[in-house]
Amino acid sequence: MKWGIYATFFGLSMVKFLFTPMGGQVAQLTFMETYISCCLGAIFSASIFYFSASFFMKRAVRKNHEKMAKRIESGTPIEPKRKFTRMNKLIVRMKKSIGIIGISFWAPLFLSIPGGSIIAAKFYGKNPMTFPLIVVGIFFNGLIITSITYLF
Numbered sequence: 001m002k003w004g005i006y007a008t009f010f011g012l013s014m015v016k017f018l019f020t021p022m023g024g025q026v027a028q029l030t031f032m033e034t035y036i037s038c039c040l041g042a043i044f045s046a047s048i049f050y051f052s053a054s055f056f057m058k059r060a061v062r063k064n065h066e067k068m069a070k071r072i073e074s075g076t077p078i079e080p081k082r083k084f085t086r087m088n089k090l091i092v093r094m095k096k097s098i099g100i101i102g103i104s105f106w107a108p109l110f111l112s113i114p115g116g117s118i119i120a121a122k123f124y125g126k127n128p129m130t131f132p133l134i135v136v137g138i139f140f141n142g143l144i145i146t147s148i149t150y151l152f
Contacts, residue, residue: 005029006037013041017113017138021146031150039142042113046134049114053121091119100124105137113138 005027012020017038024034049056071078095103103123108116117134124130 002027002029002033006033009034009037010041010044013038013113014045015112015114017042017141018109018145021142021149024146024149031146034149035142035146038146039138042108042138042142043135045113046108046117046138047131049117050121050125050131050134053118053125056118057122095123100127100130101133104130104133105140108134108137109141 009020009023009027009029012023020041021034021038024031024038027034029037068078091107094107098106100123103116103120106116107119110116111119120130120134
């Protein structure tokens with residue numbers, strides 16, 4: 001069996017799901033082998049990052065406070081952090097325009113599985129349909145990307 005290749009596709013899909021199926025034909029995998037290994041990797045990564053998103057958000061806040069405290073005690077001038085960056089504006093615009101389905105389907109695909117899962121959990125973590133929508137989005141997007149890859 002091709003366990004090493006499956007593990008490679010599984011691992012690559014955990015990080016960047018959008019481009020991983022494109023290597024399926026090069027690795028001499030069938031359509032189903034590529035689709036299943038990529039979807040399983042993406043779902044595994046999405047579940048880890050979606051359900052631990054609160055930990056990552058709390059950790060980021062704590063690190064920011066520690067950094068600010070170090071700057072204050074050392075006397076270094078504190079430059080205010082920009083709150084309205086391009087990425088923040090894009091994410092808020094996406095949230096307002098496409099809602100929970102769009103964030104759950106497209107954010108993990110275009111941003112990355114970890115980043116998109118954390119953003120979906122941040123905006124819609126209390127909604128019980130968010131994670132199932134992410135999983136359905138991974139299956140749907142995986143089918144589209146793998147089909148495009150194998151057709152061309």
